[in-house]
Amino acid sequence: MILRAGTTGTRSANPPAGAVITDHDSAVNAAIALASAFAAGASARDAGRVLPVDEIERLSASGLLAITVPREFGGPGLGPVTLSRVIAILAAADPSIAQIPQSHFTFLEALRRNGSTQLQEWVFGRVLAGGRLANAQNERTGKTVTDDSTTVSDTPDGLRLNGIKYYCTGAYFAHILAVRAVVADGTGPQRKVLVYLPADTPGVEIADDWDGFGQRTTSSGTVTFTDVAVEEAALLDFSGLLSEPSTYGARAQLVHAAIDVGIARGALGAAAEVVAVARPWFESGLDRAVDDPYLIAQAGELELTVRAAESLLETAAYRISEAADPAGIAEASLATAAAKVAAGRAARDAAADLFDFGGTRSAAGKANWSRFWRDARTHTLHDPERWKVHHLGRWALGGQPPPSHTSL
Numbered sequence: 001m002i003l004r005a006g007t008t009g010t011r012s013a014n015p016p017a018g019a020v021i022t023d024h025d026s027a028v029n030a031a032i033a034l035a036s037a038f039a040a041g042a043s044a045r046d047a048g049r050v051l052p053v054d055e056i057e058r059l060s061a062s063g064l065l066a067i068t069v070p071r072e073f074g075g076p077g078l079g080p081v082t083l084s085r086v087i088a089i090l091a092a093a094d095p096s097i098a099q100i101p102q103s104h105f106t107f108l109e110a111l112r113r114n115g116s117t118q119l120q121e122w123v124f125g126r127v128l129a130g131g132r133l134a135n136a137q138n139e140r141t142g143k144t145v146t147d148d149s150t151t152v153s154d155t156p157d158g159l160r161l162n163g164i165k166y167y168c169t170g171a172y173f174a175h176i177l178a179v180r181a182v183v184a185d186g187t188g189p190q191r192k193v194l195v196y197l198p199a200d201t202p203g204v205e206i207a208d209d210w211d212g213f214g215q216r217t218t219s220s221g222t223v224t225f226t227d228v229a230v231e232e233a234a235l236l237d238f239s240g241l242l243s244e245p246s247t248y249g250a251r252a253q254l255v256h257a258a259i260d261v262g263i264a265r266g267a268l269g270a271a272a273e274v275v276a277v278a279r280p281w282f283e284s285g286l287d288r289a290v291d292d293p294y295l296i297a298q299a300g301e302l303e304l305t306v307r308a309a310e311s312l313l314e315t316a317a318y319r320i321s322e323a324a325d326p327a328g329i330a331e332a333s334l335a336t337a338a339a340k341v342a343a344g345r346a347a348r349d350a351a352a353d354l355f356d357f358g359g360t361r362s363a364a365g366k367a368n369w370s371r372f373w374r375d376a377r378t379h380t381l382h383d384p385e386r387w388k389v390h391h392l393g394r395w396a397l398g399g400q401p402p403p404s405h406t407s408l
Contacts, residue, residue, distance in 0.1 A: 021063040024082045030062045031086040035093035039266075042094040046371045049216050051208070052097050056173045059090075060130040065101055068108055073124040080251060080317040084258040088313065091262020092269065095375040096217040098259050100170040103135035106252040107178035110194060113248060114241045118233050123176060123196055134174035134199075136165035136223045150181040152193060152230060161195060161203075161228040171206050172219035174199045179225065180238060192238040195230050203228035214371075214378025245329045245404040247320045250336040252406055254316055256382055257336065260343035261313050263379065264306045267350035267372040271299060274358030274369060295357060302350050309346035312339040330401035333408050337388035344385055347376035383407045 021027045038055055045052055059065060064086060069075025083105060091098035111123055127133070138145055150163025161181060171177060177197045182190040199206065203226045210220040241248060278289035286292060316332070316339040323332040351373035355362045362369050391402040402408050 021067055021078075022076050024078060024085075027064060027067050027076075027078060027082050027086055028089070030064055031089040034058060034062055034064070035089050038090065038097055039093035042097075043368045043371060045094070045217050046096070047368050051172065051217050051219055052094065052100075053173070055094070055097055056100060056132070059097070059101070060132060065104060065130070065132060066128050068105055068112075069124045069127055070112055073120060074128055075124065080254055080320040081314070084254050084313055084317045087255050087258035088262040088265070088310070091259045092266035093262075095259055095263050095266070095379065096215050098262055099215055099218050099379065100134075100173060101132070102252075102255045102259065103137075103169055103178065104133040104174075105255055107133050107135065107194065107196075109248060109251050110178070110236060110238075110241055111196070113246070114238075115196075115236050116233065119196060119236065126176060131175040132170070132173055133176045133178055133196075134168060134170035136168045136171065136177045136179040136225075138165060138167045139163070140166055148180055148182050148192065150179065150225065151184040152181050152195065152235070153184045157229070159230045159232065161197070161225045161230050163225050165223045165225075167210075167220045168206070168223045169218045169220040171199070171221060171223050172208050177204070177223065179223075183235075194236040194238045194241075196234050196236065197228065197230060201228055212378050214374030214376070216374075242405060245326055245401075247323050247329055247332050249404065249406045249408050250316070250320050250323075250329075250333045253336050253340050253383075253408065254313070254320060256379070257309075257313050257316065257340040257343040259379055260340070260347040260376065261306075261309050263372060263376045264309060264343065264346035264350045267347070267354050267376070268299075268302055268306050270369060270372060271302070271350070271354050271357040274354065274362050274367075278358050278361070289357070289359075298353060298356060302353055305346045305349055309339070309342040312342045315339065326401070329404070330395075333402045333404070334392060334395055337392055337402065337408060341385045341388050341392075344376075344380040348373070348380060351376040 021030060066075050067078040067082060071077040087098050108127065111120055139148060141149055150165065152159055152161050161179065163181060177199050179195040179197055180192065181195055182192055205224040207222045208219050209222050210218065275290045275295060280286040280289045280292060284292050289295065316335040319332040319335040323329045354369055354372060358369065391408065394400040
């Protein structure tokens with residue numbers, strides 16, 4: 001499916017007006033209510049690769065996508081503790097839905113930190129009205145994921161944006177795209193920017209071509225920009241955003257960790273469902289598989305693993321909230337790295353062990369219990385855990401603070 005500039009497909013051109021959420025408890029309660037509804041159709045959407053269009057509209061209307069909008073711009077200004085809890089709740093119900101707004105919140109944070117007042121007023125106002133952001137960041141031609149060839153060029157007709165971006169999670173649903181690009185002005189070293197661009201701008205082509213075996217309905221497809229007119233006021237200095245140590249990267253990673261925590265909790269919840277209809281092993285002499293002492297022990301170990309990841313996620317959120325100096329920023333990054341690694345391991349373990357509780361019948365395609373493992377395995381590929389462990393080890397042995405970038 002291709003969504004071209006000037007059309008809206010099944011996506012709403014005008015976002016629904018968001019409900020008003022004022023505090024942590026109201027945000028969590030709203031997430032719980034949505035999660036119950038989202039979980040009911042999660043398996044069918046995954047099996048048929050049906051995009052959660054209606055569900056994302058409901059997410060917008062709930063007001064949850066505006067919870068981090070600063071108070072001075074009319075939002076509740078809720079922080080990492082609330083955000084991570086909300087995302088984990090949604091991910092336990094449907095990990096694809098939880099991942100769709102990851103970049104939405106990340107680039108709202110970039111805007112809060114480094115956007116002009118004019119740009120902030122436009123984007124934050126749009127979000128308060130139910131608008132959605134999505135990323136257009138990664139490319140495939142550079143040496144690493146940090147290399148960009150997408151350019152903003154000064155032409156006789158004004159600034160023009162050209163390039164191709166991949167893995168643009170949620171772009172199909174977005175009203176605004178946050179596009180990472182370099183400014184090609186020939187005056188010196190290339191300057192990296194974020195371009196906040198209406199998704200229906202002429203020259204923008206959004207393709208829903210994501211074909212991963214997990215996170216199947218995130219619409220993490222390809223976006224092409226062909227001579228797209230942009231305004232100087234829409235540019236945010238991305239290089240400046242990372243010029244000094246900050247919790248920007250930790251906040252982005254916190255949401256990813258919350259998604260993995262949610263997958264782990266969702267998989268463990270599914271274990272209770274599959275074991276309830278499983279047959280006991282004949283050697284046990286039991287009438288119900290749920291009474292098998294070995295399965296009980298395995299479930300206990302998984303509960304311990306998932307609770308540990310949940311606790312580390314909460315700790316990381318508090319460390320980010322409290323960070324006020326270089327030492328605090330370093331601790332926030334380390335705490336988030338620990339949470340991300342623990343969450344990824346918990347998600348993969350719980351999703352893989354799920355089959356032990358149901359036996360052979362749990363592998364049936366119709367049951368679709370594989371979706372938890374496929375989601376866990378796909379999402380935890382986002383950035384390598386080995387490098388987070390590396391930075392934790394360097395801190396443990398030498399007290400070396402971690403670097404400051406978008407993945408830590």
